[in-house]
Amino acid sequence: MTLNTTKAANTIRSASDDALQSAQGAVETTRGFANEALDKAGDKVRDLRDNVDPLVDQITARVQQLASRGMEYANDAKSRAQQQINRYGDLTGRYVSEQPVKSVLIAAATGAAIAAAILIATRNNNRNRY
Incomplete structure (x- = not known):
């Protein structure tokens, strides 16, 4: 090989090495940004979950309270209806006997x-x- 050819080959090899290192650096930088973005997204998801879980618990507790109150009202209405029926039965029985x-x-x-x-x-x- 001639001196010019050797210099050209070395220049090309050096440029290729520089390009490879630049590409590797870009990949590493991109990987770093991607990891950082994923970490931030994971943190946001954890924050959202931490905020949502208490809300779900509060809603569940409220629904249970409302269901219990509804059952109490139904039982009260049943008791009042039963008392009315008993009273009308007694009145009817008394009328029939009188x-x-x-x-x-x-x-x-x-x-x-x-x-x-x-x-x-x-x-x-x-x-x-x-």
């Missing part, structure tokens, strides 16, 4: 009215079929 003849007549009239309504409904259904 006025037995009237009670029998009212029951018979009510039964006759219901039977008449059933007969009329049955006749109307039979007529509509044919």
Whole structure:
């Protein structure tokens, strides 16, 4: 090889080494930025999770309170309805014992009215079929 060719080859080799080192440096810098960005993103996710977890716990506790309160209201309403039914039953029993003849007549009239309504409904259904 000639001196010029050797110098050219050395220059090219040196330039190639410099380019390779620059590329490796750029890769390392990019990797560093990527790792830093991932670390920041991970920190943000952890912060968000730390902020969301207490909110979820608070919402869950509030829903449980509301459900318990709803159950209490339902039980109270059931108790009041049961008391009303018992009271009306007692009043009816007392009325029947105080006025037995009237009670029998009212029951018979009510039964006759219901039977008449059933007969009329049955006749109307039979007529509509044919």
